Amino acid sequence: MYASTRLLTSDLVEATIGELKGTLGDQESFDYVVVGGGTGGNTIAYRLAEAGFSVAVIERGLSYEVGEPIVGAAPLGDIIGVGSNPLDSIPTVDFGLATEPQAGADGRKIHYTQGKCLGGSSALNFLIYHRPDKGSLKIWADAVGDESYEFDALLPYFKKSITFTPPNNNARPANATPVYYESDFTSNQENAPVQVSYANWSPSWSSWAAKGFEALGIKLTGAFNQGTLSGYHYSQLTTKPKDQVRSTSADFLYHAKDKGTKVN
Ligand SMILES: Cc1cc2nc3c(=O)[nH]c(=O)nc-3n(C[C@H](O)[C@H](O)[C@H](O)COP(=O)(O)OP(=O)(O)OC[C@H]3O[C@@H](n4cnc5c(N)ncnc54)[C@H](O)[C@@H]3O)c2cc1C
Incomplete structure (x- = not known):
């Protein structure tokens, strides 16, 4: 059929x-x-x-490739048009919403970016691939009385939407090697639509950020996608490993x- x-x-x-x-x-x-x-x-x-x-x-x-040419697909383009100022918006791909004036922000209206394009907000977001944590999904499951919303029940579905490609550590700086568990990303679904990998670069301050986290007692973890969002790591990104451009939910279509x- x-x-x-x-x-x-x-x-x-x-x-x-x-x-x-x-x-x-x-x-x-x-x-x-x-x-x-x-x-x-x-x-x-x-x-x-x-x-x-x-x-x-x-x-x-x-x-989004038409509405935001070049920078829409480029990972570093993610910072363009998403600032807090309502004027920092790209009307061809963003609904241009803004909050009411916020008392805690000196009465300013805050830009609330929402993707208006195929791919939706996944075409404008910061590409970070994270799953929810076990506790928040448990609250959800309990609220609706359905344990199929719990992390372990959803995990196969998280996995089956993505194709994971390990980092190219030859391209990344030597002190920016990510830690992760490959089994968190693999499923029996070959060639799944959304691409998850790592950037071939890393900002120069990131190794200093790691030292800062350690000094605060925050530990390096490879288990961010196992339902525990505690610690620090180099994030997996929704990026296509071949050409390093953005992968979005439009990739399903x-x-x-x-x-x-x-x-x-
Ligand atoms: C700036 C920014 C950075 C973010 N960074 C991250 C990140 O790094 N990692 C992460 O996991 N999440 C991130 N997010 C959040 C994540 O992208 C969103 O939570 C997610 O994409 C929302 O999915 P959705 O299906 O609810 O809505 P959307 O993906 O926004 O989809 C809604 C779709 O509906 C369409 N639509 C609306 N009204 C109509 C209508 N009347 N008729 C037809 N179509 C309509 C819109 O055009 C849009 O395509 C970020 C979000 C933003 C805005």
Whole structure:
């Protein structure tokens, strides 16, 4: 059984994923319509299509590669357009929201970045790949009376969305070698959509930050993705190891397209 995932852009131009062609006014029905091609939406759409349903994703924005050329895909571009000043926003990829004036911030309105593009906020975020901790998921599971929300139950699903590539320690500075447990990232899912790896560089201050953490009694850990967010480490990043550009939740849809838009 085949299912097709299609992208339906908000101006009602229907297009197969990744393409900008289609017929205005065409009628088509789908088993599911997912509104919002961001982190949650793309994941759900991909899994539904994989389970054999036909799915349409309706996304309000553009592709981030178009809306924020070059810097959108470049990891260091993540600091552009996300500052606290509401004017520090890129309207082609950001909804440009701001808080009410904050008494604790001298009455300023604070910019609240939210991705308005395929990939959603995962196209604008800081690329840090972290899982929630066991305690917070336990609170959630207890609140809804469903232990399938606990960390151990969710772990296989965290793993099956990512392809992990170990750091290129030849490219990284010698004193910036990450510690991690490869088994935290491996699953029987080959070639999963979202790429998780490490940058081929490290800021010069990071080894000094490590000394500072140690001085404060904060310990180096390789277990950040085992449900315990305590300690310090070099973060895994949602970055494509081949060219070091950003990987986002849009990769679920690109992945489906690479499979010929057919997922069985
Ligand atoms: C600046 C910044 C840095 C961050 N850094 C990190 C980090 O390093 N690591 C980390 O894990 N998390 C980080 N986050 C948080 C993380 O990216 C978000 O929590 C996550 O992407 C939210 O997923 P979501 O599915 O809830 O929403 P989104 O990914 O934002 O998706 C919502 C989607 O819905 C679309 N949409 C909205 N309204 C409509 C509509 N009416 N019709 C159609 N489409 C619509 C939007 O355009 C968007 O694509 C960061 C977030 C920001 C903003």
